[in-house]
Amino acid sequence: FPLCPRISLPSSSMAAAAARRVSCSLLRRDHRHLLPLLRPFASSAGGQPQLTVETSVPFTGHKIDPPSRSVDTNPSQLLSFFREMSLMRRMEIAADSLYKSKLIRGFCHLYDGQEAVAIGLEAVITKKDAIITAYRDHCIYLARGGSLVESFSELMGRRAGCSKGKGGSMHFYKKESGFFGGHGIVGAQVPLGCGLAFAQRYLKEGTVTFALYGDGAANQGQLFEALNISALWDLPVILVCENNHYGMGTAEWRAAKSPAYYKRGDYVPGLKVDGMDVLAVKQACKFAKEYALQNGPIILEMDTYRYHGHSMSDPGSTYRTRDEITGVRQERDPIERVRKLIVSYELATASELKDIEKEVRKEVDEAIAQAKESPMPGPSELFTNVYVKGFGVEVSKPGRISDPK
């Protein structure tokens, strides 16, 4: 990771220092509202200094010319990346504790380590674009505009949850943001995602679908069916393989003859991306969206890593070494990368960033407290939404249980 990347800050060093002074005082207060004010004076048109940062590694393309590794960004974007990824990290860690204290039950698959994928993706798409993913969905939900309270409520099976408490960890959805969830069966969401893209092609609104899946799912037959159909019909779908290198307990090289998932599409082009570098993810997704709208499907392989085990039932250390996990944490952690960028460009000081983290922690704690207040859904919800109301069989033998109303 280059500590001194190329910078093209048009303002002078004096101005930069002034910018930092401005940002200092702004960041002490509610960061989000004041972020747009973080504008230095001598800058390019548009108000914010443009930064150009190089990605950690260049992109590798399969049957396509990869985009440039120079990514345009700006201070407020980097700061918001930092804040949002910290929020996601904090949420997942809090979910871990809630699970251990049995407030969350069932299956809980945590995303910490992979935040850059969710954030980088969201940065370049609109809420009319669709995202569909598997069960490691808490952070994607958050990125799509979901709230912490709905997230924790759903995890704890409460009424205020995004799926009314009926879905749980694996089934977060948000229709108004084009988030099609949250799927338990591995790989099943990919053909679904291609179907969404099919509909988008009819709608002609210039929207695309990002269908996310893991390295384990990459070996599912239905993936290849989906690829073939998407390519045949030029569907605007981007298949994103979040390759965290382990399909539950099985390392990728044990499960796949070719772990080069970006090449698996054969006739479908692909790009290999450092999934721990949020700017690389952003660049790749932007490139992919433009490509898909013109040409049809493309595969993005995000080289990422999860710190937790597959789920809360899996310690995550029986099939990988602790050294490996700590190594990734030290060298490739997505939040640390952005922190270093911010500090080295003097967009904020280390202690200001720590303040953001404290704020985030507080926000998460408050959301948990609020979520805990939400009641469980009523017993009658057991029977709702099996069929459309009035068009399905009423559940038989109602007399044996408390009155379903």
Added chain:
Amino acid sequence: MATAMALRVIRRKASIAARGFSSSCEAEKAAKPINLFSAINQALHIALDTDPRAYVFGEDVRFGGVFRCTTGLADRFGRSRVFNTPLCEQGIAGFAIGLAAMGNRAIAEIQFADYIYPAFDQLVNEAAKFRYRSGNEFNCGGLTIRTPYGAVGHGGHYHSQSPESFFCHVPGLKVVIPRSPQQAKGLLLSCIRDPNPSIFFEPKWLYRLAVEEVPEHDYMLPLSEAEVIRQGSDITLVGWGAQLSVLEQACVEAAKEGISCELIDLRTLIPWDKETVEASVRKTGKLLVSHEAPVTGGFGAEISASIAESCFLRLEAPIARICGLDTPFPLVYEQFYMPTKNKILDAIKATVNY
């Protein structure tokens, strides 16, 4: 004679069973209290030990599997016989059928029964019909699919399903469900050695919870034979797998109210032992079937229809089915969905007092 034979067995198993033996003709075989996953593990060790053409494979089985059922197999029998597959149920099933068609014993694991549906086509169209459509030229009898099924308290939609009835609708397959460790070991070995493709559903709730004395030697229990595990005279209860312990609790409660229940473990769902159930219903005149799967189209429906047909004049009350509700397996509502002891007790009383 019997003692000599027993002694030979004992000497063979000396390394495993270092215990004293009674000197009766039916020498007590050494048995240890173990749980369900250990019993299944023992069965798999024996299966691989006794047949060099037996293989165990599935997702994550090499390190022992998510439920520890395959512990130690890879170390003992090597990675050519015990191996991980990629995450592709349809592939796993198809591959297993092919392996079995070449005369091997393919013991494939589907990690959770909820994931068996991509393999459904392979099992229904390829496995079940192979012998039939080839005029007995080929078969995949060596196929056994093992899969954990059933509620576990917090499994939600995709870690709790009981899909056994889908497969009961397919002539050519055998569906076997054990209720306890001792039963599981014997039934699994029978499935593995049965010359027909079998699906062995393991009640995951009982993996750790059920502990029983399980004989350490190689033994098999008969397929297609139900077992009357509790004698009674007022009503016949039929179930399988984990549900039997719930039924048993209901029997105990019913006994306090003077109702004598006869409890039958079906053990094999297809081909099922109609005679045992019919004999029992002829004795009691009443039947209650209970299973976790949703009531409509569940295997209880087949039992009800069949018994209604054969024992119509003997029946003194409608056949009761206390089963899961007709909803997807819910997340937080599990205790409402499940066929609990109280629901069963309620139905026992209603049926007996009809």
